[in-house]
Amino acid sequence: MDIYVGNMSYSSTPETLKSLFEQHGAVASVKIVTDRDTGRPRGFAFVSMPNDDEARAAIAAIDGREFEGRTLKVNEAQPKQNRGPGDRMGPRPPRRPSW
Secondary structure (H helix, E strand, O other): OOOEEEEEOOOOOHHHHHHHHHOOOOOOOEEEEEOOOOOOOOEEEEEEOHHHHHHHHHHHHHHOOEEEOEEEEEOOOOOOOOOOOOOOOOOOOOOOOOO
């Protein structure tokens, strides 16, 4: 199961997150999301745990818990929604006919 971890400290590392989640079961991977322009952390991450029961136990135990000075928001990750063109900066203006 993939787990969303939000409201993280910008100083959190994959190792510290992994050790937090390993208290509840095996952790397959940790991915801290970074800004593509600056490379700085964006304050959220995804943790992958192979056992769904252990993942649910981790979510229940860690959601709302303070970690590195921040109260974490933890839940099951939702599939990424396909964003169409223009979603970042609002809708595109209508196209003019090319006649």
